[in-house]
Amino acid sequence: GAVVSQHPSWVICKSGTSVKIECRSLDFQATTMFWYRQFPKQSLMLMATSNEGSKATYEQGVEKDKFLINHASLTLSTLTVTSAHPEDSSFYICSAREIRGRGTEAFFGQGTRLTVV
Amino acid sequence: DAKTTQPPSMDCAEGRAANLPCNHSTISGNEYVYWYRQIHSQGPQYIIHGLKNNETNEMASLIITEDRKSSTLILPHATLRDTAVYYCIVRVPGNQGGKLIFGQGTELSVKP
Numbered sequence: 001g002a003v004v005s006q007h008p009s010w011v012i013c014k015s016g017t018s019v020k021i022e023c024r025s026l027d028f029q030a031t032t033m034f035w036y037r038q039f040p041k042q043s044l045m046l047m048a049t050s051n052e053g054s055k056a057t058y059e060q061g062v063e064k065d066k067f068l069i070n071h072a073s074l075t076l077s078t079l080t081v082t083s084a085h086p087e088d089s090s091f092y093i094c095s096a097r098e099i100r101g102r103g104t105e106a107f108f109g110q111g112t113r114l115t116v117v
Numbered sequence: 118d119a120k121t122t123q124p125p126s127m128d129c130a131e132g133r134a135a136n137l138p139c140n141h142s143t144i145s146g147n148e149y150v151y152w153y154r155q156i157h158s159q160g161p162q163y164i165i166h167g168l169k170n171n172e173t174n175e176m177a178s179l180i181i182t183e184d185r186k187s188s189t190l191i192l193p194h195a196t197l198r199d200t201a202v203y204y205c206i207v208r209v210p211g212n213q214g215g216k217l218i219f220g221q222g223t224e225l226s227v228k229p
Contacts, residue, residue: 004160034216043204044161044219093160095217106217108153108160 002028004096006109013084013116020080021112023094029074030096034106035067038091050077084116121205126224129199135192137223139205142186147209150181151217152190154201161204161219164190195227 003026013019023033031052036044048069049057056069066088068080077096081088093111122140129135141150152164165172165179167188172179178191192199204222 006160036219043202043221044155046216046218049216091158095160107163111158111160113158 002026002096002098002107004094004107004109006092006094006112008112009110010113011115013114015085015116016083018080018082019084019114020078021092021094021114023077023079023096023109025075025096025098025107028096028098030077030098031074032097033071033077034095034097035069035077035079036093036095038093038111044093047079081114084114086116089114089116121207121220123203123205123220123223125221126226128226128228129192129195131197131227131229132194135195135199135225135227137190137192137203137205137225138187139190140187141205141207144185144207148207149209150179150185150188151206151208152177152179153204153206153217153219154199155204155222156198156201164203195225197227197229199225200227201225 005024005026007022011019033050035047037047038044046059047062050069050071052071052074058064066082071077091111091113095106095108149166149168151166153161155161165174165177167179167181181188202222202224204219206217
């Protein structure tokens with residue numbers, strides 16, 4: 001299947017700082033990428049849909065000013081957690097949809113473990 | 118997209134077949150059944166999908182009942198590395214931009 005890469009795999013930051021997470025589709029072009037958050041022992045929760053060249057669409061209850069999403073190219077989307085607080089500590093996962101894909105259209109990155117201290 | 122119901126956890130002996138059920142009684146005619154799994158601290162991995170016919174690939178088999186209200190994912194010879202949370206999702210391919218909504222899944226523990 002197609003490969004989606006996230007960077008970094010893990011990050012520790014101080015409270016109040018911002019952290020940027022990158023999501024790249026390595027061998028296909030993705031007009032749409034998705035960002036999820038997962039707390040321990042819980043399922044994945046969709047945060048937002050990132051569309052290349054346009055504003056992201058956020059799920060209800062997700063603060064768009066806190067979780068900035070940029071989808072500058074067909075292979076890269078970034079999620080910036082601004083003014084991070086300990087409650088933002090979580091596992092963040094992106095997925096990408098192949099342009100011509102049907103069926104097996106969602107491929108996931110390996111995730112980024114964010115710890116805010 | 119239709120909702121699914123899965124048992125929260127299951128055990129399976131190594132080398133035996135693991136049969137993971139999923140109930141999707143409200144599935145509509147154009148919705149596919151997808152299976153993903155998530156090994157601890159990793160991103161979800163696609164396993165298989167189907168519409169109404171049974172499907173098989175190198176990882177697993179998917180058996181969908183004739184009325185399509187339920188399905189079973191079969192791992193024919195489970196190994197310890199198959200220990201993971203398995204998610205059953207029903208949706209229309211490409212619907213809502215292709216996003217997947219995850220339920221709670223089934224935590225499969227493969228034991229020696």
